[in-house]
Amino acid sequence: xxxxxxIADKVYYVGANDRQKALFENLWPLPYGVSYNSYLIVDExxxxxxxVDVCYSDAxxxxxxxxxxxxxxxxxxxxxxxxxxxGSIRLxxxxxxxxxxxxxxxxxxxxxxxxxxxxxxxEVKEGDTLSLGKRQLMFVMAPMVHWPEVMFTYETTDKIxxxxxxxxxxxxxxxxVIDEDMNVDxxxxxxxxxxxxxxxxxxxxxxRALKKLDTIxxxxxxxxxxxxxxxxxxxxxxxxxxxxxYEGEDGVCIIYGSMYGNTEQMAEAIxxxxxxxxxxxxxxxNVSKSxxxxxxxxxxxxKGLIVGSPTYSNxxxxxxxxxxxxxxxxEVKKRCFGYFGNFTWSGAACKRLAAFGEKMNWEFIGATAExxxxxxxxxxxxxxxxxxxxxxxxxxxxxxx
Numbered sequence: 001x002x003x004x005x006x007i008a009d010k011v012y013y014v015g016a017n018d019r020q021k022a023l024f025e026n027l028w029p030l031p032y033g034v035s036y037n038s039y040l041i042v043d044e045x046x047x048x049x050x051x052v053d054v055c056y057s058d059a060x061x062x063x064x065x066x067x068x069x070x071x072x073x074x075x076x077x078x079x080x081x082x083x084x085x086x087g088s089i090r091l092x093x094x095x096x097x098x099x100x101x102x103x104x105x106x107x108x109x110x111x112x113x114x115x116x117x118x119x120x121x122x123e124v125k126e127g128d129t130l131s132l133g134k135r136q137l138m139f140v141m142a143p144m145v146h147w148p149e150v151m152f153t154y155e156t157t158d159k160i161x162x163x164x165x166x167x168x169x170x171x172x173x174x175x176x177v178i179d180e181d182m183n184v185d186x187x188x189x190x191x192x193x194x195x196x197x198x199x200x201x202x203x204x205x206x207x208r209a210l211k212k213l214d215t216i217x218x219x220x221x222x223x224x225x226x227x228x229x230x231x232x233x234x235x236x237x238x239x240x241x242x243x244x245x246y247e248g249e250d251g252v253c254i255i256y257g258s259m260y261g262n263t264e265q266m267a268e269a270i271x272x273x274x275x276x277x278x279x280x281x282x283x284x285x286n287v288s289k290s291x292x293x294x295x296x297x298x299x300x301x302x303k304g305l306i307v308g309s310p311t312y313s314n315x316x317x318x319x320x321x322x323x324x325x326x327x328x329x330x331e332v333k334k335r336c337f338g339y340f341g342n343f344t345w346s347g348a349a350c351k352r353l354a355a356f357g358e359k360m361n362w363e364f365i366g367a368t369a370e371x372x373x374x375x376x377x378x379x380x381x382x383x384x385x386x387x388x389x390x391x392x393x394x395x396x397x398x399x400x401x
Contacts, residue, residue, distance in 0.1 A: 002066045005177040007220060007228060008158040010042040014063040016056035017172040024170065028197045028293045032190065033172030036084055037224045039162060040067050041155070044133025047075040047102075049153055049162045050224055054087035061088070061095055072096065075122070075130075077137075078103040079164040080150050081110040085224050090115045102130070104141065106149035124151075140212055142166065144205035146198060152209070159219040166209065167236045169226030170194045180231040187226055191236070193297040194225065195243045200300060200330035206244035210237070246333040248303030250394055251281025255295060256308035256340075257288060257317035263310045263342040265375045266383050270306060270340065273387025279304075279394065287319040295323050296330070303397060304390050305335045305362070307353055311343035316352050324356055336393045337362035338386050340369040347372070365389045 005013040019033035036052035038060065046068060052060045064073065073096040078086060081103075089111070093099060101111065102122045111117050124130070124139040140152040145166050153162040169191040176182035199206065221229040221236060229236045252274055258264035267284060274282050283298045299305060309320040316324070337357040341349035350370045357364060367389035369382040 002063045004067055012040045012067045013177045014038050014040050016052045016060055019172050029291055034170055035173045035225055039222055040064060043135050045074040046071055047077060049077045050079055050085045051088035051092055053084045057088040057091050073099045076101045077153050078107050079153055081107055104151055110149055142209040144202045145209050146202050154216060159217050160222060161218045162222045165224050167221050167229060167240055168194055168223040171226055177228055179227040179229050184227060184232060191239055192301055196296040196300040197293050203244040210241055243300055249301055250398060251302035252279055252304035252390055253298040253302045254284045254306045257320040259310055262374055263308050266340050267308050269380055269383035270387040273384040274391055277388050277391035279391050287323050292323055292326055299327055303336055304394055306338040308340040309349040311347050311349040314348045316349055335362045336365055338365045338390050342371045344373055365393045
């Protein structure tokens with residue numbers, strides 16, 4: 001019944017699209033939905049690579065049966081055990097009781113914990129291979145991209161990399177599956193947002209995985225989320241490489257909280273100064289309105305970061321404090337940092353912002369602004385100075401590259 005997309009000869013896409021879920025991980029908004037990608041190879045031996053969220057298991061299992069055309073399913077490869085990819089394993093085992101489940105030692109501990117499965121397992125290690133007949137698979141360990149059990153599966157004939165969550169994006173697939181068959185423009189920002197929200201902490205493991213890929217030729221990347229990358233695979237790799245090295249673009253993200261508009265006026269003055277001094281990419285986030293998902297995307301995207309907060313109960317404005325904790329968890333590096341604040345009777349915000357920048361080991365731009373109550377001319381000029389200092393810091397950073 002199902003007309004399945006062929007990635008290569010007898011390599012089929014059997015994934016699912018989710019346009020119902022509001023929040024990924026119950027945290028991150030999904031305005032365009034999300035896909036759960038799964039792939040089936042039909043050779044002398046048959047192999048399924050990852051499953052889908054259990055909510056979509058009915059259609060998923062029917063797609064597999066259609067593609068198998070009466071054949072048995074010999075292997076299930078589990079590249080990643082997170083439930084949005086491994087949620088249908090128990091149902092798959094019920095339908096195909098003889099299927100051998102391929103994974104690494106860490107995979108099997110999770111497989112028992114989530115599904116109570118301890119038999120019919122096939123353990124693989126770095127560089128192990130599996131012959132399917134005409135095709136051969138090789139296994140590449142990629143721990144902490146972004147769970148400890150993660151591995152990649154490489155098909156050697158058509159040079160297809162099944163990459164688990166690596167090179168993934170938010171966004172459901174609207175008809176087409178392969179990048180060359182669609183307009184991929186909206187997926188690039190969704191890739192950055194996905195990386196910043198989900199993978200962001202694990203820059204070093206991503207870099208280690210990318211170095212392993214330098215030794216193999218890849219024509220097609222089959223991630224577990226988003227398009228299959230073929231025409232644009234080099235750009236997808238470049239984005240992940242840049243993000244995992246925390247290399248920000250030339251631009252500034254301004255994050256601020258403001259109860260009654262005084263801190264916001266300071267943010268506006270700083271932004272105007274940045275623009276006047278030649279900065280083209282400026283994004284402003286009022287943390288009481290902007291979702292943390294989008295704030296994190298822009299923190300990862302741009303090299304300059306300026307944070308402003310009023311003093312609130314002798315501490316930072318709570319929503320500013322919250323976003324800073326999310327940035328800290330992701331261990332964001334290599335940022336030019338400036339800060340500003342506002343208070344009525346006792347200023348604490350700027351002290352706390354300075355301490356945060358020191359903890360993150362960021363480069364201070366050498367100018368700050370702290371106003372008492374409403375914005376006045378002298379502090380307005382200090383905001384202008386702060387914006388100019390950041391613009392100059394970005395220019396110097398660009399020249400040093």
